[in-house]
Amino acid sequence: MIITRQKEFNELLSLIKEGPVFIIGCSECATLCHTGGEEEVLSMMEDLKKKNIETTGWVILEPACHLLNDKRLLKQHKAEIDKAKKILVFACGNGAQTVSEIITDIDVIPGNDTLFLGEIKRASDFEKRCVMCGDCIQDLFEGVCPISRCPKSLLNGPCGGSIDGKCEVDKDIDCIWDIIYKRLKEKGQLDRLKKIREPKKWSKSTEMRRVL
């Protein structure tokens, strides 16, 4: 799933500057992340009201990244949208862009920061799994992706700062190379780590701007 985090309220206020606003949420990832479902959109309306920013209306797109669905649903809210000075989108970076492709005469503000493709571990606990590099090589690493999960994207890890299974960059996260090591050890295949892994082919990541 695409993991998002709502921007700090004060940052949102400084982006909005003046209302009224029309608020857009998304039925999929942002709903599951609690960053842009109905509940969050309604409570945002309340919070903005306390700061004297009115809301002309709101909608949950199904989902925000779907161009045709968005066109259909946004048409139904045309009058409310026309009254707004800012459109506030609580979806992922893609959802916000699909909206700005349709609503071209009003400023569209991304209300969320888009973080990564991640696993839902528990209700509000998400963990990074992928940064969409365009050339999936996780099979070389026991199905664990060091491109996205090692802060230095090491393909020949672990680095010299891995201590007690924790990452040197952030003690709260596991060293992903320690996890790879443990999986291989369990299988009795530690020898595989002796192979020098070649530099990554980043050419594939920029080629794939569009998939038909």
Place this chain on the structure above:
Amino acid sequence: MGYRSNLERVLSEGKFAVTAEIGPPKGSDPNKIKDKAEIVKGYADAFNVTDNQTAVVRLSSMGGSVILINSGLEPVMQITCRDRNRIALQSDVLGAASIGIRNILFLTGDHQSFGNHPDAKGVYDLDSIQLTKIVKDMRDEGVFESGDKILSGNPDIFIGAAANPFADPFELRVDRLEKKIDSGADFIQTQSVFNLDKFNIWMDEVRSRDLDKKVHILAGITPLKSLRMAERMKFHVPGVDMPDEIYEKIKNSADPKQEGYNLAIELINDVKKIKGVHGIHITALFWEDILPDLVKETGLYPRP
């Protein structure tokens, strides 16, 4: 026989080598390096110039290396993978070789979040092992990473890499060294040794695989200048393993600086005796003037 560098000569002749680190200044004043160079000249075989260590912006390692050459010192230029992609890295290796830099140490680099520009984008296009391999192929095969041929002058570099005998998983630590040797490292500078027992276990394994015959290992020595520094090393620098015993000694000492100096002398004398250790690498950042005494008192002066 022709050697690429003085450091390669000393190591190849089987003499116990000494390298030392020189931290470039936070500014463009060359005198900051020249002054240090005057103090330490002749007390080590080559001098590492760090590449924005701990991700703090400083005068570049290439600039610093040129200043050392002009002062009559041999540099070990450090290059990290943090700030440059494979295009810039290979280009810098060519540039360094063209101006007479003969030793380069390749590192992955400290993560940008530790430094004074935490908003920087880390590059990490390559890791240190991949970069070492690429430079070896540039030197020995005359090809770039892409397979494209080098047209005028392979970079004749004595290739260095780092090793940390103390990090986890400990079981992998000698494998990692072996990987660096396989990728083309000619010499290795280790993480600062404080935990001699653990270092010995690592060296036992190194010797049992005959790796000490394939690469020159220089043990890292970091004199502790103050209690604050000991605290920083023990609790905050990733990958450093300082036994409580050493920390307590500094902590309980009336003169921590003298105690730190004494500990460094003891450590140097101890690692000198370990079979397979071919030299030491002294990191006395911002305490470079201690080098002459350290080297003289441990019988490592004059340099060969």
